[in-house]
Amino acid sequence: MNKIYNPERNTWGDILKRPTQTVDDIETTVISVFNEVRDEGDEAIKKYTERFDWVTLDSNIVTLEELQGAALLISDALKNAIDLAKLNIIAFHSAQKTKGIKLETTNGVTCWQEKRPIEKVGLYIPGGTAPLFSTVLMLAIPAQIAGCKEIVLCSPPNKEGKIASEILYAAQLCGVTKIIKVGGIQAIAGLTFGTETIPKVYKIFGPGNQFVTVAKQLATKYGVAIDMPAGPSELLVVADETANAAYVASDLLSQAEHGSDSQVILVSTSKKLIDSVSNEVESQLQLLPRKAIAEKSIANSKLIYVENDTLALEMINEYGPEHFIICTENEDYYINSIANAGSVFIGNFTPESAGDYASGTNHTLPTNGFSKAYSGVNLDSFLKSMTFQKISEEGLKNIGNAIELMAEAEGLQAHKNAVSIRLKDLK
Template sequence: MYIPGGTAPLFSTVLMLAVPAQIAGCKEIVLCSPPNKKGELAPEILFAANLCGVTKIIKVGGIQAVAGLTFGTESIPQVYKIFGPGNQFVTVAKQLATKHGVAIDMPAGPSELLVVADKSANAAYIASDLLSQAEHGTDSQVILVSTSKDIIEKVSNEIEKQLEVLPRKAIAEKAIANSKLIYVENHEVALEMINEYGPEHFIICTEANEFYVDGIRNAGSVFIGDYTPESAGDYASGTNHTLPTNGFSKAYSGVNLDSFLKQMTFQKISKEGLLNIGETIELMAEAEGLQAHKNAVSIRLKDLK
């Protein structure tokens, strides 16, 4: 597990990863997180790790943590699979790890949020949601797509107002500078754009919520209505907050119990069973030009007939 800790102690990510790992029956759970300038990990992260049964904690962060988990060192064990979000460098390092026999949950990070809104939306709510993701890091991206120019203007004003009182203003400000407020003519255009973008978090605040719920195909997690802030998903609504970014929601789901499981298949065929399906196997193998495949069945059928 990779737990970010550079500018905020994300103990909630420990819960999001270690709890399903425990339920899945993982026998060894290794946690890597960057220490502070004193060489210490945040007590919140340590407490959550202890609460969730993490078996090993290593004070290391960034791409070096991913490299250690991939190849193994004297102090970092090599693992089967790496989970957790990170900045753009950690995300690329995880993708490179897959070239060396280590699986990953998904490319996860930097943070993204897209809100779709119309004239019925609450501008203050939308601004607060956009800022809740912008404060994650300077490389976060937040986007508002709206069919109302009036809402776009009101949200822009609200962002400026709410930004002033944030302790992490400097971080959020840089993220907002790289973000977009986009006007579209109608909901159909908006939905097409959103499915192409594939946001990590997708908030719907319109009079046509069902249109988006029915039509969304590519998103990590969807938040419906004025009273479903994205931060609820980060902490307590029951969904997992480790989600695909950079458009990877087109191919990946967020972390869930299945992420910590794999399946094996078993088969045992009786004499009668082989007599029943043997000819089918022979015909298919012959059609594919794989004579040895066919012979492995034919030699047995010959003894049975």
């Protein structure tokens, strides 16, 4: 990992730059796939599945027999682990339910707000080198709690034309209504336009590589909402001399193994800790089955020394990490002052892996600095707030003149007339 000491503020932008391609680099490919899926439907889906996933499918719809077979391939121990995670995720997301609000803003004017589920949602679940069945839990559970009617899951098939049994088991467990064997850009395009086998949805959720991220952003141009821009995973740890170097190194590597374009950063006020963490990373890296992937990620990562907590926090807020771990004596300072982070993990015994799997918080989070403006997935992500109002005769008399004056001032005579015609009858 690259060690950097006391960097000048004007260099922070370059130091904290993500190792990702620009949108311009890949947008042409994404647009081309979108256009073909829009025009050719499942034929284009099949073509790109053959090209990108190296498999030809007779059908891309997962059958009941496949679901039943997948359940038999999951060990009881793993099923118990998934059940534990499910219960915690249900507990945390159910607690996010809020009551509607209703009040009389003026005598005779009643306004209220209620939440309604998004009827049709699409869940994108990455496959590839690490089939993320945990993401099924993170997306399908809140969708189910919210009351979404259609929950469509897309995940890329392997070379045998199958989706990982763990993904299928979790999907069946969490109320997914349809599962499609399709990944990448073509999956997002299919959910955007709809095809013969892929339902068109109103909102798309889920992480993915840079191509999937750009595809999701392109989907918004066609009237489909997305949860957030969520690309390659990233983690920033702030730690001082009280931190356990082995723990910090294990957290950095846990994100580095996601993919070669992942990024991990340590910001520390202790040079000694930086050296210790660097040594631990090298030692633990040698034991990882995904060593080759983690090594590429580590090459893009940084160990940064700053002189005090104030500078450290300013740098962290400038970066806006997806995952933020606090391992410092002065943890309250960071907890109370962090402005930009997707999810925060506090103390030496709170590994980021806990949030990835079983603590109950959601692991679908904004990356690439989008935590400055976006929230991670939560129950409200699957809901819409709708406002209602009912006005009595007395109420219209109370606010009618104000409406007339404001509408006239804006030059919208029909708006004024809609009130005036009623007020005239109330005299």
